[in-house]
Amino acid sequence: MNLKDPVQFLKGVGPTRAEALNSVEIETVEDLLYYVPRRYLDRSTITPIKELSLNSQATVIGQVEAYGMKYSKRWGRKNRYQVIIRDKTGFLTLIWFEGIRYIKNKFNEGDIVIASGEVRFFDGLQIPHPEFELISRKGEDLTHTGRVIPLYPSTAQLKKVNLDSRGIRKILKLLLDKTNFIIEENLPEEVLSSLNLLPLTQALRNIHFPDSLDLADKARERLAFDELFFLELLLALRKSKVKKVEDGIPFNPPGRLVRQLLKILSFELTTAQKKVLREITNDMTSKKRMNRLLQGDVGSGKTVVALFAILIAVESGYQTALMAPTEILAEQHFLTIHNLLETLEIEIVLLTSSVTGKEKLRILKRIESGQAKVVVGTHSLIEEKVKFKSLGFVVIDEQHRFGVLQRAKLKRKGKSPDLLVMTATPIPRTLALTLYGDLDVSTLDQLPPGRKEIKTSITDESSQDKLYKFLDEEVEKGNQAYIVYPLVEESEVIDLKAATQGYEYLQKEVFLHRRIALLHGRIKSTKREIIMKNFREKKYDILVCTTVIEVGLDVPDATVMIIEHPERFGLSQLHQLRGRIGRSEKQSFCFLKVSAPLSFDAKKRLSALCSTNDGFRIAEWDLKLRGPGEFLGTRQHGLPKFKIADLTRDLKLLYQARDKAFDIVEKDPELKRKENSCLKRIFLLKYKDKERLLEAG
Numbered sequence: 001m002n003l004k005d006p007v008q009f010l011k012g013v014g015p016t017r018a019e020a021l022n023s024v025e026i027e028t029v030e031d032l033l034y035y036v037p038r039r040y041l042d043r044s045t046i047t048p049i050k051e052l053s054l055n056s057q058a059t060v061i062g063q064v065e066a067y068g069m070k071y072s073k074r075w076g077r078k079n080r081y082q083v084i085i086r087d088k089t090g091f092l093t094l095i096w097f098e099g100i101r102y103i104k105n106k107f108n109e110g111d112i113v114i115a116s117g118e119v120r121f122f123d124g125l126q127i128p129h130p131e132f133e134l135i136s137r138k139g140e141d142l143t144h145t146g147r148v149i150p151l152y153p154s155t156a157q158l159k160k161v162n163l164d165s166r167g168i169r170k171i172l173k174l175l176l177d178k179t180n181f182i183i184e185e186n187l188p189e190e191v192l193s194s195l196n197l198l199p200l201t202q203a204l205r206n207i208h209f210p211d212s213l214d215l216a217d218k219a220r221e222r223l224a225f226d227e228l229f230f231l232e233l234l235l236a237l238r239k240s241k242v243k244k245v246e247d248g249i250p251f252n253p254p255g256r257l258v259r260q261l262l263k264i265l266s267f268e269l270t271t272a273q274k275k276v277l278r279e280i281t282n283d284m285t286s287k288k289r290m291n292r293l294l295q296g297d298v299g300s301g302k303t304v305v306a307l308f309a310i311l312i313a314v315e316s317g318y319q320t321a322l323m324a325p326t327e328i329l330a331e332q333h334f335l336t337i338h339n340l341l342e343t344l345e346i347e348i349v350l351l352t353s354s355v356t357g358k359e360k361l362r363i364l365k366r367i368e369s370g371q372a373k374v375v376v377g378t379h380s381l382i383e384e385k386v387k388f389k390s391l392g393f394v395v396i397d398e399q400h401r402f403g404v405l406q407r408a409k410l411k412r413k414g415k416s417p418d419l420l421v422m423t424a425t426p427i428p429r430t431l432a433l434t435l436y437g438d439l440d441v442s443t444l445d446q447l448p449p450g451r452k453e454i455k456t457s458i459t460d461e462s463s464q465d466k467l468y469k470f471l472d473e474e475v476e477k478g479n480q481a482y483i484v485y486p487l488v489e490e491s492e493v494i495d496l497k498a499a500t501q502g503y504e505y506l507q508k509e510v511f512l513h514r515r516i517a518l519l520h521g522r523i524k525s526t527k528r529e530i531i532m533k534n535f536r537e538k539k540y541d542i543l544v545c546t547t548v549i550e551v552g553l554d555v556p557d558a559t560v561m562i563i564e565h566p567e568r569f570g571l572s573q574l575h576q577l578r579g580r581i582g583r584s585e586k587q588s589f590c591f592l593k594v595s596a597p598l599s600f601d602a603k604k605r606l607s608a609l610c611s612t613n614d615g616f617r618i619a620e621w622d623l624k625l626r627g628p629g630e631f632l633g634t635r636q637h638g639l640p641k642f643k644i645a646d647l648t649r650d651l652k653l654l655y656q657a658r659d660k661a662f663d664i665v666e667k668d669p670e671l672k673r674k675e676n677s678c679l680k681r682i683f684l685l686k687y688k689d690k691e692r693l694l695e696a697g
């Protein structure tokens, strides 16, 4: 048996069943082995029907005696489907009021069923809507169901076959019962013994057919460890490769330009900013290549820190590229930096996809000749055509929106430039260790002095007039406001219309005497730039916008934000949006204006946002509520899909995996030792793109 064999050739699987398995991405034997149960029923905890006690959870096993629809004649009582089962001690009714069509054809007389749920009494003992598993059909051999019975997610409902949990269990049983079932071990003996992990073959057996629930846990732990470990191993190898080479640029220590910038700034750097800047300066002035992540909550002042680092590069005669994920953000960075650099007589250019024709040619020339010292832009920066004379420093903002390979592409435009990546989405510790495990991390854990907590509250249509009045009063005081409409990818056209209509309504009916602008991604970038500039210069009082303003926009006098349909956003995104206000010493206010009754989950999410301004706590919640993929909100984040590991709960395992991986690589950076040969083999198999991935650091 080969792990890469298609499932179709397994015993018990033909073309139709193979198709059903394929529908849930099970193509090979290996995929099947890693199709893990969603939970287990433990036969050792089975209660005889006679001993069931009311209103408590129980698991029962029994034979189907009768089944069928019950139509209710009495008013107010629902039709229902019921299955009567019996064991040696008595009868019990399993009962469904909903989802009947999914249940209906499942049972036959004589089937053995295991069911669990809460025991009720109503015309006899019943369990409403139990979790159940068909153990065997009438007359089938019962011996192959162990004490612990795995419950699998069923395959998609295909026309003809629908492989249910029982079907999958049987196929797996046939496979694992082969006497020669042995899978080559992935991990060195030392790792297994020091962390007390199950060997791989045992783990794969016990994830499916454990002798006890404890063993099932151990098996899951081992398989989750694998996923985390090989990811960390990749990160460790990447990091060690970067660390080892001393071909980085030793920049000069901060000099005249840095001192000048300190003078121009209207504020003192915070302690956190100074600390982070020291870390960056140390890296930059050393011969090692800097590979550093700068993370900090919205408004913590990352841009200024980056600007200082940029000046260090410029002072040593090198060019810097600053890449941002959206045009608006790139434009914003350009404006901020431009304003400050103008007085220092440093040339800065902006390159996005909206820059075209002659202007583009001119800019490309300035970059190639080295006259443009600072180049700000979007993905456009990684185009073939863009050539630098002496790119020595790369800054990437909102790092998680780029893929690792894009990062690498930009870096390759220079000769081993230093790298600073920034993120304003606070990343929970677990994710940071997996996503950025190969980077050194600097954290801005402090906001500029005098910042007040933004007051956040939930409102609805009924208090709209009051809300607009409040906003108007703030504007009267000389403050500014955002009114944000959601822009959700799937319904962009409709959303955009809502924003435009909202804008027209507000301008014509509500704020006749105020200056309002509309900003969204479809407006041409040159025009957008002007709108943003004007808003910053207070030529507008209110900015009606879509979520394009999510990142970056920095207008200190903006103190009010109304978010329409906040229930359509994730927590972290809302936190980002809210971060556009509260950027000065004034008190700011954020209103989450919901328009429909909230679901329980939405209410929980929005209340969480009202209760704290701490981006790291919000990020932890968001990760728990939505899982890592959704949390990061993009396919490009570079986080592998884990089948078994769960970043919201496997924190300890992740630390162990990380420690081990980094330890092994430190002692054996090329994985040359005999005991690590298995690692090397799996690693090459897992990461076919290895060279590129390693380079990507």
Ligand code: ADP
Pocket: 267, 268, 269, 270, 273, 296, 297, 298, 299, 300, 301, 302, 303, 304, 424, 448, 449, 552, 554, 556, 583
């Ligand atoms: P981030 O990118 O981390 O969200 P920014 O770098 O855009 O934050 O800074 C937010 C705002 O705070 C900007 O208006 C910036 O000028 C200001 N700022 C940055 N550092 C300080 C400081 N040390 N003291 C006061 N204001 C600061």
Ligand code: MG
Pocket: 302, 303, 424, 552
């Ligand atoms: Mg910023």
